[in-house]
Amino acid sequence: MNAHNGGSSRGIGRAIALAFAQEGARIVVTYQSALAEAEAVAGEIRALGSECLVLPLAVHNRESVRECFKKADEQLGSID
Numbered sequence: 001m002n003a004h005n006g007g008s009s010r011g012i013g014r015a016i017a018l019a020f021a022q023e024g025a026r027i028v029v030t031y032q033s034a035l036a037e038a039e040a041v042a043g044e045i046r047a048l049g050s051e052c053l054v055l056p057l058a059v060h061n062r063e064s065v066r067e068c069f070k071k072a073d074e075q076l077g078s079i080d
Contacts, residue, residue, distance in 0.1 A: 014041050021050035028072045030057035051076065 017027050018041075027045050029052060031038035038054050045052040053075055058064040072079060 017041060018044060018048070021045040021048045021052070024050060026051040026053075026076045028053045028055055028068070028076065030055055030068060032056065032058050 017029060021027050021044075027042075027050055029038045029042050029045070031054065035054075035056075042052045042054045053072060055068050055071055056064070057068045069079065
Protein backbone atom coordinates (compact mmCIF):
# COMPACT_ATOMS: atom_id res chain seq x y z
CA MET A 1 0.00 0.00 0.00
CA ASN A 2 1.29 3.45 -0.91
CA ALA A 3 1.70 5.71 2.13
CA HIS A 4 1.06 8.83 0.02
CA ASN A 5 -2.58 9.82 0.01
CA GLY A 6 -3.57 11.96 -2.95
CA GLY A 7 -6.75 13.26 -1.28
CA SER A 8 -8.74 15.01 -3.98
CA SER A 9 -5.72 15.10 -6.31
CA ARG A 10 -6.13 11.58 -7.70
CA GLY A 11 -8.06 8.36 -7.60
CA ILE A 12 -11.42 8.23 -5.90
CA GLY A 13 -10.98 11.65 -4.26
CA ARG A 14 -10.37 13.25 -7.65
CA ALA A 15 -13.40 11.53 -9.16
CA ILE A 16 -15.60 12.68 -6.28
CA ALA A 17 -14.33 16.28 -6.52
CA LEU A 18 -15.01 16.35 -10.26
CA ALA A 19 -18.49 14.83 -9.82
CA PHE A 20 -19.41 17.49 -7.25
CA ALA A 21 -17.98 20.18 -9.53
CA GLN A 22 -20.17 18.95 -12.38
CA GLU A 23 -23.14 19.52 -10.08
CA GLY A 24 -22.01 23.11 -9.44
CA ALA A 25 -20.44 22.69 -6.00
CA ARG A 26 -17.63 24.94 -4.84
CA ILE A 27 -14.65 22.69 -4.19
CA VAL A 28 -11.65 22.79 -1.87
CA VAL A 29 -8.78 20.67 -3.19
CA THR A 30 -6.33 19.90 -0.41
CA TYR A 31 -2.78 18.65 -0.61
CA GLN A 32 0.00 17.76 1.75
CA SER A 33 2.92 17.53 -0.65
CA ALA A 34 1.55 17.19 -4.19
CA LEU A 35 0.77 20.82 -5.03
CA ALA A 36 1.17 20.30 -8.79
CA GLU A 37 -1.40 17.47 -8.77
CA ALA A 38 -3.81 19.56 -6.68
CA GLU A 39 -3.45 22.52 -9.05
CA ALA A 40 -4.07 20.25 -12.05
CA VAL A 41 -7.33 18.96 -10.56
CA ALA A 42 -8.31 22.53 -9.62
CA GLY A 43 -7.84 23.48 -13.27
CA GLU A 44 -10.17 20.67 -14.33
CA ILE A 45 -12.74 21.81 -11.77
CA ARG A 46 -12.55 25.43 -12.91
CA ALA A 47 -12.92 24.29 -16.52
CA LEU A 48 -16.25 22.78 -15.48
CA GLY A 49 -17.30 26.22 -14.27
CA SER A 50 -17.02 25.59 -10.53
CA GLU A 51 -15.20 27.74 -8.04
CA CYS A 52 -12.19 25.98 -6.57
CA LEU A 53 -9.71 26.69 -3.81
CA VAL A 54 -6.41 24.84 -3.33
CA LEU A 55 -5.21 24.62 0.27
CA PRO A 56 -2.49 22.75 2.16
CA LEU A 57 -3.76 20.23 4.70
CA ALA A 58 -2.02 17.80 7.03
CA VAL A 59 -4.92 15.85 8.54
CA HIS A 60 -2.75 14.61 11.41
CA ASN A 61 -2.13 18.22 12.52
CA ARG A 62 -5.05 19.84 14.32
CA GLU A 63 -3.85 23.39 13.58
CA SER A 64 -3.52 22.57 9.87
CA VAL A 65 -7.11 21.32 9.84
CA ARG A 66 -8.37 24.43 11.65
CA GLU A 67 -6.50 26.74 9.26
CA CYS A 68 -7.79 24.91 6.20
CA PHE A 69 -11.40 25.13 7.37
CA LYS A 70 -10.96 28.79 8.34
CA LYS A 71 -9.60 29.73 4.90
CA ALA A 72 -12.27 27.71 3.11
CA ASP A 73 -15.01 29.39 5.12
CA GLU A 74 -13.54 32.87 4.56
CA GLN A 75 -13.11 32.42 0.81
CA LEU A 76 -16.01 30.18 -0.18
CA GLY A 77 -18.60 30.63 2.55
CA SER A 78 -20.24 27.98 4.67
CA ILE A 79 -19.06 24.39 4.44
CA ASP A 80 -21.55 21.61 3.77
